Amino acid sequence: MSLLTVNGLGKSFGGVKAVDGINFNLHAGELLALIGPNGAGKSTTFNMVNGQLHADRGSIKLDGHELIGKPPREIWRLGVGRTFQIAETFSSFTVVENVQMALLSADNRLLSTWRRAAGHKRTEALELLDQVGMAAQADRACSELAYGDVKRVELAVAIANSPKLLLMDEPTAGMAPKERNDLMALTKRLVVERGMAVLFTEHSMDVVxxxxxRMIVLARGRLIAEGKPLEIRNHPKVQEVYFGTGKTFEKEVQAQEPA
Known part of the structure; x- marks a missing residue:
């Protein structure tokens, strides 16, 4: 049984069909890449799964629970985590305090904005940081970290609620090749260890x-291909629509691989 099932999902803005009746599923323990050219409908799809946009039609079910019509907070509580293209952390807080704040939220406990989270589940927060390789920097302010390390902290924050599904929007944007590979290798390991699923968008084809x-490919709001990476690499419609210049995925990947 699929963890995430999307059927007939659609969203229009005026007369423009940003997402036009797409279907796909995602299983626990799987990384599914959502790719396509600019304007394909990737972000719109992402934001509907997360509840930030309300779908005009269709169904999004997580473990049998319908997500359409639910606010982001409720969807988060059902087990959907998210990271963003630009990492979002409290820069003036320490690394461990950022994770402790996420644990407070997961426990449905609110603090006044002037209070720190220093006393809440520090041991559990450190364990999460250890999973992402950041325990040694637990007491540093996030503002002092390299960008790749901030992304690791954001990942620890995202899994603090033990999500069934993690949405990752351009997870390696702005990162050097080694940082990209390190972060995605870490994500892959967490997927296996935790049995969660990941839906991610990404422009770096080497990462994808x-x-x-598996991969799903959108173009002008429609799903044009779905399959394993090798199948997508050799898919003539994907090569035609995604690149539009006769280039193949193989050439694109080689162009992005580090020397």
Whole structure:
């Protein structure tokens, strides 16, 4: 049984069909890449799964629970985590305090904005940081970290609620090749260890082909291909629509691989 099932999902803005009746599913323990050219409908799809946009039609079910019509907070409580293209952390808080704040939220406990989270589940927060390789920097302010390390902290925050599904929007944007590969290798390991699923968007084709178990490709709001990376690499419609210049995925991947 699929963890996430999307059927007939659609969203229009005026007369423009940003997402036009797409269907896909995602299983626990799987990384599914959502790719396509600019304007394909990737972000719109992401934001409907997360509840930030309300779908005009269709169904999004997580473990049998319908998500359409639910606010982001309720969807989060059902087991959907998210990271963002630009990492979002409290820069003036320490690394461990950022994770402790996420644990407070997971426990449905609110603090006044002037209070720190220093006393809440520090041991559990450190364990999460250890999973992402950041325990040694637990007491540093996030503002002092390299960007790749901030992304690791954001990942620890995202899994603090033990999500069934993790949405990752351009997880390696702005990162050097080694940082990209390190972060995605870490994500792959967490997926296996925790049995969660990941739906991610990504422009770096080297990352997509190295780490995705399956891929779905959108163009002008429609799903034009779905399959394993090798199938997508050789798909003539994908090559035509995604690149539009006769380039193949193989050439694109080679162009992005580090020397």
């Amino acid at each position: 082909f190295a780490y995705a178990d």
